[in-house]
Amino acid sequence: IIDYVDARYNRVEGFYFGGKYEREFSNNLFSMRGNFGYGISNSKINVGFGGTMFIDSAKKWFSGGDVYQRTNNFFDEQYYGTFIVSLGALLAKKDYRDYFFEKGYNIFIGYKPLPSFQTLIHYKSADEFSQKKNSDFSILYPTEKFRINPSIQEGMLRSVELETHFGRKEATLGFITNDELQISLEHSSQKLLNSDFTYTRWFISGNYSFSTFLGELLFPPSLRLHLSSGEINGNAPLQKMFSIDTRFSGFAPFGVLKTTNPRMFIGNKFLLFSLEHNFRSVPFLLMGMNSLHKKSIELITTFSIAQTWNGNVSTSRGWYYEAGISISRILELFRIDFSERLTKPEIFTITVGVASF
Numbered sequence: 001i002i003d004y005v006d007a008r009y010n011r012v013e014g015f016y017f018g019g020k021y022e023r024e025f026s027n028n029l030f031s032m033r034g035n036f037g038y039g040i041s042n043s044k045i046n047v048g049f050g051g052t053m054f055i056d057s058a059k060k061w062f063s064g065g066d067v068y069q070r071t072n073n074f075f076d077e078q079y080y081g082t083f084i085v086s087l088g089a090l091l092a093k094k095d096y097r098d099y100f101f102e103k104g105y106n107i108f109i110g111y112k113p114l115p116s117f118q119t120l121i122h123y124k125s126a127d128e129f130s131q132k133k134n135s136d137f138s139i140l141y142p143t144e145k146f147r148i149n150p151s152i153q154e155g156m157l158r159s160v161e162l163e164t165h166f167g168r169k170e171a172t173l174g175f176i177t178n179d180e181l182q183i184s185l186e187h188s189s190q191k192l193l194n195s196d197f198t199y200t201r202w203f204i205s206g207n208y209s210f211s212t213f214l215g216e217l218l219f220p221p222s223l224r225l226h227l228s229s230g231e232i233n234g235n236a237p238l239q240k241m242f243s244i245d246t247r248f249s250g251f252a253p254f255g256v257l258k259t260t261n262p263r264m265f266i267g268n269k270f271l272l273f274s275l276e277h278n279f280r281s282v283p284f285l286l287m288g289m290n291s292l293h294k295k296s297i298e299l300i301t302t303f304s305i306a307q308t309w310n311g312n313v314s315t316s317r318g319w320y321y322e323a324g325i326s327i328s329r330i331l332e333l334f335r336i337d338f339s340e341r342l343t344k345p346e347i348f349t350i351t352v353g354v355a356s357f
Helices: 082-092 282-286 290-294
Strands: 005-010 014-025 030-039 044-054 061-073 099-114 117-130 155-167 180-188 199-211 222-234 269-278 298-310 320-330 334-341 348-354
Touching: 005 082, 282 290, 282 298, 298 334
Parallel strands: none
Antiparallel strands: 005 014, 014 030, 030 044, 044 061, 061 099, 099 117, 117 155, 155 180, 180 199, 199 222, 222 269, 269 298, 298 320, 320 334, 334 348
16 A cells, blocks of 8 residues: 555645556566645645656666656755655644645656666756645644745756766665765756756765774674765756755754754755764773663764855855764664754754664
């Protein structure tokens, strides 16, 4: 049932109910997909239809396309899935994303010689429209108001984008970590593509982990690194601007800022670097805390630095720093982060996350 049901809640669509379906044919050489749903508060139908086909016997080259009208959201790195965002809106009256509506199509050709490597070239053509806030419903905070949903720069957006991904994608919420690198380059042109916008946009994001000492242990202490950065040159619309990901309603996975709020740092250029060193249970063993050591409770130190710009002007008031200490493997699955913002105004936060393996 979960594979076919498409449901969510946000301040623009309100409650959204729909369905989705995908089927493969001819020994998985060809697949078709479709979706249909309705947003009760904005009274809009989302519908899409598409397919993908392998164009060689080795199943390395493929092509396809989609036609759609749908609610989409401003840029983020997809740390939080639809269920988490909906739960935050319903319970805590916090909607992580900003939204717009689009009607158009996308065609692509791709190459995937290995499970850990894929590259795609997209051509997108879509009319994009602003959406207003339409719902203030919440279970626990019925009298409070959601923040407004910002307007976009409406128009026809046509662009060509090259996307390349190395490594295996991390599991949802970072439960299982993998080394990976994602690179994208997008270009839109009024002259060449008859788009309403002309810009070039690049984005890069990567994760890398390695053992630091006591390599003979089954789970040795390790250092985990995350870097993401991007820049836009030209007159890109607001919905294409970069926004650094942050904690959301008390939850914060690795790679987001833990001491600020969503949609605070926005610009046409950004840089985020995060690291955390997992000492495993070694410090508790050295301090004689045998009960914590036997339960494999882990001690982690964290640090992040970030900045966003609009042109040459910093929209984050210069470099933003934060550091903290985390206790992980609580009940085997969870972690608690104690984080301090090192730039003014200084703020101390406590967030929860998922233990990483």
